[in-house]
Amino acid sequence: MKRMPMAILVLLLCIGPLPLYAQTQTEPLTSDTLRSYEIDEMVVTGTRTLKRIIDIPYSVERISNSDYRYERKNSVSDVLSGTPGLFFQNRYGNHDVRISIRGFGSRSNSGIRGVRILLDDIPESEPDGQTRIEAIDFHSVGRIEIVKGNASSLYTNAPGGVINFINDIEFTESHIILFNDIASFKEDHIGLIGNTSFGIPSEVSSHNNGFKLAVKGDGYKFLTTYTNHSSDGYRPHSNDHWNIVNSVYETHPNERAKLTLLLYFVDGRINLPGSLTQQQYDTDPFMGNPRDLGRDAMRVSKKGRLGIRYNTLFGGSQNNELELTGYGTIKYFERTAATYRFINRNGVGGTGRWIHKNELFGLPVELSLGADVFHQYGPIEEYQNYNGVKGEPVDLLTDETIDNVGAYFTATVSVLPDRMDLLITGRHDAVVFDQVDRNLGIRDARREFAEFTPKVSLNYKFTPAIAVYSSYGYSFDSPAGNELENYPLSSNYPKLINPDLQPQYSRNAEIGVKGTVMNPGDWFTQSRFELVLFNSRIKDEIVPFAIGTDIFYRNAAETNRTGVEAGVSSTIITGLTTKLAYTFSDFSYTSYSARTLSLTGSVVNEADFSGNEVPSVPKHNMSAAVSYQTMLADNITGFARTSVNYISGMYVNDANAARSPDYSIVGMSLGTDIVLGRMNVLVSCGINNILDRRHVAFININSDDRKDYYEAGEPRNYFLSLNLGYTL
Numbered sequence: 001m002k003r004m005p006m007a008i009l010v011l012l013l014c015i016g017p018l019p020l021y022a023q024t025q026t027e028p029l030t031s032d033t034l035r036s037y038e039i040d041e042m043v044v045t046g047t048r049t050l051k052r053i054i055d056i057p058y059s060v061e062r063i064s065n066s067d068y069r070y071e072r073k074n075s076v077s078d079v080l081s082g083t084p085g086l087f088f089q090n091r092y093g094n095h096d097v098r099i100s101i102r103g104f105g106s107r108s109n110s111g112i113r114g115v116r117i118l119l120d121d122i123p124e125s126e127p128d129g130q131t132r133i134e135a136i137d138f139h140s141v142g143r144i145e146i147v148k149g150n151a152s153s154l155y156t157n158a159p160g161g162v163i164n165f166i167n168d169i170e171f172t173e174s175h176i177i178l179f180n181d182i183a184s185f186k187e188d189h190i191g192l193i194g195n196t197s198f199g200i201p202s203e204v205s206s207h208n209n210g211f212k213l214a215v216k217g218d219g220y221k222f223l224t225t226y227t228n229h230s231s232d233g234y235r236p237h238s239n240d241h242w243n244i245v246n247s248v249y250e251t252h253p254n255e256r257a258k259l260t261l262l263l264y265f266v267d268g269r270i271n272l273p274g275s276l277t278q279q280q281y282d283t284d285p286f287m288g289n290p291r292d293l294g295r296d297a298m299r300v301s302k303k304g305r306l307g308i309r310y311n312t313l314f315g316g317s318q319n320n321e322l323e324l325t326g327y328g329t330i331k332y333f334e335r336t337a338a339t340y341r342f343i344n345r346n347g348v349g350g351t352g353r354w355i356h357k358n359e360l361f362g363l364p365v366e367l368s369l370g371a372d373v374f375h376q377y378g379p380i381e382e383y384q385n386y387n388g389v390k391g392e393p394v395d396l397l398t399d400e401t402i403d404n405v406g407a408y409f410t411a412t413v414s415v416l417p418d419r420m421d422l423l424i425t426g427r428h429d430a431v432v433f434d435q436v437d438r439n440l441g442i443r444d445a446r447r448e449f450a451e452f453t454p455k456v457s458l459n460y461k462f463t464p465a466i467a468v469y470s471s472y473g474y475s476f477d478s479p480a481g482n483e484l485e486n487y488p489l490s491s492n493y494p495k496l497i498n499p500d501l502q503p504q505y506s507r508n509a510e511i512g513v514k515g516t517v518m519n520p521g522d523w524f525t526q527s528r529f530e531l532v533l534f535n536s537r538i539k540d541e542i543v544p545f546a547i548g549t550d551i552f553y554r555n556a557a558e559t560n561r562t563g564v565e566a567g568v569s570s571t572i573i574t575g576l577t578t579k580l581a582y583t584f585s586d587f588s589y590t591s592y593s594a595r596t597l598s599l600t601g602s603v604v605n606e607a608d609f610s611g612n613e614v615p616s617v618p619k620h621n622m623s624a625a626v627s628y629q630t631m632l633a634d635n636i637t638g639f640a641r642t643s644v645n646y647i648s649g650m651y652v653n654d655a656n657a658a659r660s661p662d663y664s665i666v667g668m669s670l671g672t673d674i675v676l677g678r679m680n681v682l683v684s685c686g687i688n689n690i691l692d693r694r695h696v697a698f699i700n701i702n703s704d705d706r707k708d709y710y711e712a713g714e715p716r717n718y719f720l721s722l723n724l725g726y727t728l
Contacts, residue, residue, distance in 0.1 A: 044121070045145035045164040047410055047423065048154055049355050049368050057423050057459035057469040059085065059148040059512060059532050059565065065141055065168060070639050070671035070684040072719045073138040073181065073208070080163075081645065082623045084530070084565035084581040085148040089616070089698045091711055095134060095240065095270050095299075098616075098698065101148050102534060103561050103587050104160025104477075106616045107543055109551060109700055114477055116151065116158035119165050120248070120262050122307050122327055123349070127374040127404035128431060129157030130480040134301055135266045139179055139212055140225035140246040142168025148565070149534060150508035152475035153425040153455035156372065156406050159475035159506055159536075167262075169223050169248045171214045174728035177680075181208040183719040185234040205717070206231030215728070220251040234714055235273040236288040237297075242268030256318065262307040262327075272297040275700040275708040278658065285694050285712035292337075296388025300334035321355040329376070338550065339395070340385040349374035364414040371407045379438075397439050398496060402481060403432040419461055426454040431478040435496040445497035447484065451476035451505070466515030471508075478503045479542055483553040502555050504541045510534040512565075527570040536561040543654060545594070546705045556654065557591040559614060575630045583621040587614040594654060612656045616699045620648040637673040639684070642666070647695075652709035653702045660710065663695035671721075680725035685718070692716040 041053045046060040053060050061083060068079045076097055077088035087106075089098040100106040104114035112131040117124040125131040143166050151158040184205045210227035224247040233239045249261040274289030274297060307327035314320050329347040353370035380398045384391030408427035415422050430450040437443035455473025462468070484497045492499040512532035519525050540555040567581040592609040613619075625643035632638045646664045651657075669686030697713025 043145045045118070045162055046147050047368075047412075047425075048353060048370060048408070049366065049410065049412075054461065054465060054467050054515065055421060055459060057421065057457035058471045058510060059514070059530060061146045061148070063144040063146070065138075065143065068138070069682070070641065070669055070686075070721075072183065072669075072686060072688065072721070074183070074206070074719075076133060076136065076138075079138055079141075080144065080146070082567075082579055082581050082625055082643070083146065083148075084567040084583050085161075085532075085563075086146070087583070087618065087621055087647075090713065091272075091698045095132070096272075097133065099163070100617065101160035102536065102563060103585060103614060103617050104536075106614070107541075107553075107701065108480075109544055110482075111480075113480060114157065114160040116155045116162040117165075118162065119264070120167055120307070121164060121309075122262065122305070122325065122351075123156075123372075123374065125157065126345075126481075127156075127347075127376050127402040128433070128478065128480045130482065132301070134242065134268065135244065135246075135264050135303055135305070136165050137225055137227050137244045137246050139177075139208070139210060139227055140167050140223070141165050142170055148532075149471075149510055150455065150473050150475045150506070150536070152429075152453040152477070153427045153473055154408055154410070155427075156404050156429050156431070157477050159477045159504075159508070167223060167246055167248045168212075168214070169221055169250055169260075171216065171221070171223070173214075174216045175214050175725055176728065177212040177723055177725040179208070179210055179212065179721070179723045181719060181721045182206070183231075183717055185232075185715055185717045205234070220249065222250075223248045229268070233271075233273075234717070235286045235712070237271045237293050238273045238288075240268060240270035242266060256314065257310070257312040260307075260309040260311075262309070263305070265302075265304040267302040269298060269300045272299065274711075275698075275703065276710045276712075277707050278710065280708070281696075281710045281712065285710075286715070289708060294387055295336055295338070295385055298334075298336050298388075300332075302330075302332040304330045319357040322353075324350070324352045326350040331378075336385050336388055338385065340383040340390040342381040343378065344380075345376050345378035345400075347374060347376035360413070364417055366410075366412040368410040369408075372404070373406075374404045375401075376403075377401045394439075397437070399436040399438060400481065401432075401434040403430075403434075405430050416460075418464075421459045423457040423459070424454070425457075425473075426452060428452045429476060429478075433481060433484060433497055437496055440494075443494050443496045445486075445495040445499075447497050447499070449476075449478040449503050451503070463515070465517070466513070468511075468513045470511040473508055475506045475508055476503055477506075477542070479553065483542060485552065487547060487550070487552045489547070498552070501542070501553055502540050504538055504555065506536045506538040508534070508536045523573060525571045525574070527568060529568045530566070532565040534561075534563055534565070541589075544702045546703055551703075554594075556589060556609075557593065558589070559587065559592075560590045561585070561587040561614070563587070576628050577626070579623075579625045579627075581623045585617050585619055585621070587617050588612060589614065589654070592654065607655060609654045609656075612654060613651050615651040615653055615656070616701050618648045618650050620646065622646045632672070635675040639671040639673070640669070642668045650696075650699060652699050653704055655704070657704075658707075658709065660696040660699060663693055663713075664691075665693060665695070665713075666690045678727040680723075680727070682723040682725070683721070685720045687716065687718055689714055689716045 041062045043062050044050050046056045072078050087100045099112050099115050117131045145164040147162040151162045208229050212225045215222040227244045230241040244266045247263040251259050274292030309325040311323040327349050331345040333343040335341045351372045355368045357366050382396035406429040410425045413422045432448045434446045453474045453476050457471035459469045479501050486498045490498050490500050514530035517527045538559040541559045542553050543556045544551050564584040569579040571577050589609050589612050623645045627641035629639045644666050649659045649662045651659050667688045671684030674681040695713045696710050698711035700709050
């Protein structure tokens with residue numbers, strides 16, 4: 001591992017215990033609740049069984065919606081920023097966001113790869129691992145569970161980890177909330193300090209409006225939310241609009257069983273301004289790429305899902321748990337780029353798990369067996385794109401089927417009861433692609449990827465609230481459907497599926513310490529910390545490359561990733577908290593020989609990228625936030641927060657020929673929560689990117705022919721939120 005800058009090392013040593021879990025507060029503050037703390041946070045995502053975070057032998061975090069109640073809720077980065085190990089590259093709000101954990105997920109130029117995304121424990125990720133998160137509504141989410149690092153022994157295509165968004169069904173009283181969020185990127189300048197101009201918003205650029213209804217009856221709960229989002233964007237041709245509905249119904253047939261119905265539907269459109277070359281970015285970082293504007297590049301999505309889940313305890317001592325989930329999905333996707341494409345996909349899936357708790361030779365043992373099935377099918381139509389107008393006739397008509405079948409086990413043995421646990425997990429996955437060309441049958445193709453991925457982990461608790469852990473395991477990440485698109489220079493063209501692209505495999509190890517330190521005095525009453533050292537050695541890493549204006553994928557031999565994740569959150573005095581997070585990433589290719597090809601197939605360049613840094617991953621990712629929450633009166637809570645995020649420069653291609661500059665983003669928010677009997681009024685406002693720093697927020701990796709690597713991040717912007725709540 002290369003030497004870490006001394007300033008960073010000193011910072012890590014000085015800040016002491018490092019954060020993971022912020023104080024959870026779901027009710028309006030009182031003088032009593034300001035002194036109460038939650039230290040036994042329970043999650044299910046980390047092991048697919050309900051466990052305390054301190055007992056899980058790898059890095060897991062839980063975030064409550066109360067942690068971001070005063071913040072802007074436009075993108076996943078708004079609610080998950082400051083989490084060690086996570087890195088976000090936003091293109092346009094919450095759409096086409098790139099999420100990477102320990103470098104996994106950084107390869108994708110559209111959608112999410114290598115990180116499993118769940119909504120209420122049901123995969124938002126498709127059978128091939130590709131994910132878009134249009135259906136995630138942060139007004140509906142109650143908590144978020146994050147597994148950082150290899151989770152392939154429990155989930156499909158999850159070498160980087162898992163993020164589970166869980167709708168807010170844990171409420172205790174019936175209530176309704178009307179929310180109104182507005183934001184602006186436009187301002188009238190009223191002053192100039194140095195090269196930084198300050199102003200006030202001149203008009204609204206975006207809004208989120210909707211409601212949240214929660215009903216608690218005799219033996220049941222019902223939650224439904226509706227959000228209407230519309231934004232002009234901050235670049236030409238970057239406007240979008242969405243309608244999102246989420247609903248959950250939960251009932252208890254008896255004292256041992258629970259039945260849950262889960263429904264969502266989302267539809268909307270986003271226009272895409274495209275990536276820019278260095279010259280274009282230097283001229284105007286917010287301009288649209290003329291090529292994408294001429295194509296009317298855009299995406300239209302309609303997605304829906306209906307799920308049903310049954311959970312029951314059985315056995316004389318209720319030491320057995322059975323959970324069965326079934327779901328159906330629909331998806332309509334329309335995209336314009338070089339071509340005009342329509343994708344229709346219907347899916348049916350299910351998960352099941354059995355958990356048994358007992359003793360073996362006098363030691364507590366927990367055994368779990370589970371399985372996941374997801375079948376997705378539908379036609380893909382492709383036409384010529386004439387300046388945003390669909391041409392005729394159809395150029396490509398394909399029936400595509402993607403199947404994923406996986407089975408897993410977990411075994412936890414308390415080697416030293418209440419002190420040391422051994423966790424062994426393993427999963428076998430099979431991912432099958434089958435494409436039938438309805439124009440030319442000779443292009444039909446089928447590929448299957450299968451692998452078993454084990455993992456062993458050990459957790460030792462020095463005290464009930466401080467633990468050291470270590471894990472070692474294998475991961476398997478199959479190519480996504482669009483990554484398997486064949487190209488004219490493959491070994492078996494014109495078959496629809498690239499026969500040369502292989503899955504990527506990795507060996508992953510980590511060692512860490514985490515915990516909570518309580519102080520009975522008035523200062524530093526609670527501190528939560530985590531420090532992790534990890535290493536991944538990847539074989540056949542999947543990376544994008546360009547031929548002309550088209551992007552394809554290939555395997556890049558071997559990659560070594562070594563890194564450090566650190567975080568601490570502390571309550572300095574009553575109501576005053578700090579949160580610091582730092583991630584150091586030393587990721588490089590250990591062996592990588594690549595050819596650059598022309599449209600005719602001739603070799604333009606043959607290069608050895610061994611030793612080069614992996615693109616689109618910052619070596620240093622640091623964030624710090626200070627917040628203060630206090631009772632202004634018996635029924636009024638005040639809140640203030642300021643934050644800064646620092647991202648070091650990133651290479652834009654495997655050749656390391658160009659690099660984006662470092663940047664720091666400063667933000668601030670204020671809010672108040674007023675309780676008037678059954679009425680609750682929450683008002684918050686804030687400024688993001690206060691210094692109006694120009695920065696590259698998204699890198700179009702390996703776009704070496706066009707060299708349009710850069711997409712600018714948000715300029716200074718303002719938001720105002722008004723929530724009106726009433727307890728029924």
